[in-house]
Every structure is written in C-alpha cells, then in structure tokens.
Amino acid sequence: MRTIKNILKVAVAICIAFFFIMPAASLDPLSPADPTGDPPDEYAFNDDFETYEDFALSFPPWTQYDTNLSPTYGIKDHDFPNQYFTGSYIILNPHQVNPPLGEDWYARSGNKYAVCFSDTNPPNDDWLITPQLNISGRKLYIGINCVSHSSFAFLLDDFNISNIREDGFEFSFWARSATDEYGLERFQVGVSTTDNNISSFEIITPDPYVEASTNWTEYTYDYEFCTIGIEIKGGFGVTATIRNTDEENITDLECNIILENGFILSGRQTNKTINIPAGNSLDIRVSVFGFGKTTINVTAGCAEAKATGLLVLFFLVGLK
Ligand SMILES: [Ca+2]
Ligand SMILES: [Ca+2]
DSSP states (O other), X not given: OHHHHHHHHHHHXXXXXXXXHSOOOBOOOOSTTSOOSSOOOOBOOOBOSOSSOTTOSOOTTSEEEESSOXXXXXXXXXXXXXXXOBSSOEEEOGGGSBSOOOGGGOOSSSSOEEEEEOBSSSOOOEEEEOOOEEETTEEEEEEEEEOOOSOOEEEEEEXXXXXXXXXXXXXXXXXXXXXXXXXXXXXXXXXXXXOSXXXXXXXXXXXXXXXXXXXXXXXXEEEEOOOEEEEEEOEESEEEEEEEOSSSOEEEEEEEEEEESSEEEEOSEEEEEEEEOTTOEEEEEEOOEEEEEEEEEEEETTEEEEEEEEEEETEEESOO
C-alpha cells in the first residue's frame, strides 16, 4: 500500500513538474471560421461546359466520383462516342449525335452541357465536384450528386457563382430531366470546407433529394459561412474556447467535447448549451483524469475542431 502511495506521489510530482516545464500548448483554430496563412486569391468558378471536347468523360477542372461503377443507359436509335459508359457525367453535344438529337435535347447555353445518364444498376451515386474555390478567403468545394433511380438522363448546364460577400455567397446551375417518362431525375447538392472526398460534403438540399423539372430550371443556393471558431487548449484539463465572429449574438449553441482513446476515468464527454454575444468568446473547461494519448473532438454548432495530446493524470500536454 505504501509503495502504491509513493508511486502516486512521484507521478503527481512528475505531472506538476511537466506542467511548469511545458506550458499549455495551444492549437491553431481548425474551424473554417479562421482560415490560416496568407489570404488566398479569390477563385469563383463559372462554367457553361462549351470548352470541353464533345462526349468527354473527364473534363477538368471538375472532378467526378462514381461510387457503384455501373454502366449507364444510352439514347435509343442514336449513337455517340462513349454511349453506355461507366462513370458519372459526360459532355453531351446533341448536334454531334448520330442522327442529331431534337430540340428537346438542346443546351441551356451554346451547344453543350454535362449529363448524368441513369445507371443500369440503380441508384446512381455520381458526383460532379468543382475545383477548390476560394471565396472571401474561404476554401471550399461544391458537389452535385446525381442520385437518380432507373430514370433516364439528368442534364446540367451553366454553373455560376454570384453575390459574393463577407459572410457567404450564392451559386446556381441550370438542370432538367430529359423526360419524366421513367420518373424525374434526382440530385443532391453538397459543400465541403475541407477536401473533395465525397464523405466530406455536407448536403445542403432538403432530404432526401431534389427532383429536376422537365424544363431547364435554375437551381439557386445561398451558402453562409460558419461564424463560429474553436480553439482547443491543454494544461490542467481541457479548455475549448468557442468564438462568435458574427455581428449577432448566438443563443442556445450546442457544444460537445469528446475525448477518444487513452485510459480516461473522468471527463470523457461533456455537453453544454451556451450563449455568446456578438464578437465574444467563451471558455468551456473540462476536468479530466486519465493516462495516455487521447484525441479531443470539439463541435459547436457548425464548427468542428480536433487535437491530440498526452493525458497525464489531470494534465493534458503536447497538444497538436
Ligand atoms: Ca454510377
Ligand atoms: Ca452550355
């Protein structure tokens, strides 16, 4: 028993020494509210799909992602290169199809547009993703996911970004279903503020999908940037500083602090609802007790942050 007491005494002494030797490490905010580094150049991307080769399946700077790799339906009694392709979208020029397609298939602008043909193994899960955009200093991607189910062809033209402002922007595209004979085409729209992996996109269209009209229709979305910042600090326990960078007060903001991994006896999970006046910040302090390498995940409304550190009894050190 005495031995255990002595070991504990030594451990506490080491921890206290550690605490003074290593000041609480702080972390650059990971939240999209605070982009770090030099201000990037603005890059708002518009596209009428006229510059790509007819019937191209790959047309950078767009990237595509096809989750099920199913062959697609084609257009009966008509031929064109890459018909029945396996993939997401194709550049269709109805005037270069053999024989040429009728007015029903004409573009919204110029001669060309992008088409997602229905998969023969439905449903589609076919993404068309913009290059990385820089809008008001925020880096992000926009993705249009064709989720049609045994219909025919989802037509997309004239992608446009507009109304750029400090706190957000608008984007739009024109789309339609080739026909409603087999049901309307379905799509979702997502925004990612991290990378262009499909799992990173937050779907901003109503669940489960939007159905495209049979006429060319402009679909417009207003996107507001997240105005909540998070900073995670170690030291004695965990401190999450939640910042409101908006000009309006935030009320009833749900915050969660979750520690993963390590041997944690106390402080594994904390949920709080907080109010933060405009331009202010608030610290949430969590007492912890445990050992080992741990990952701290903090969410506050639209913002998320993550850090890893070493938990030594009551102290969290070496945060990065
Ligand atoms: Ca597919
Ligand atoms: Ca066009």
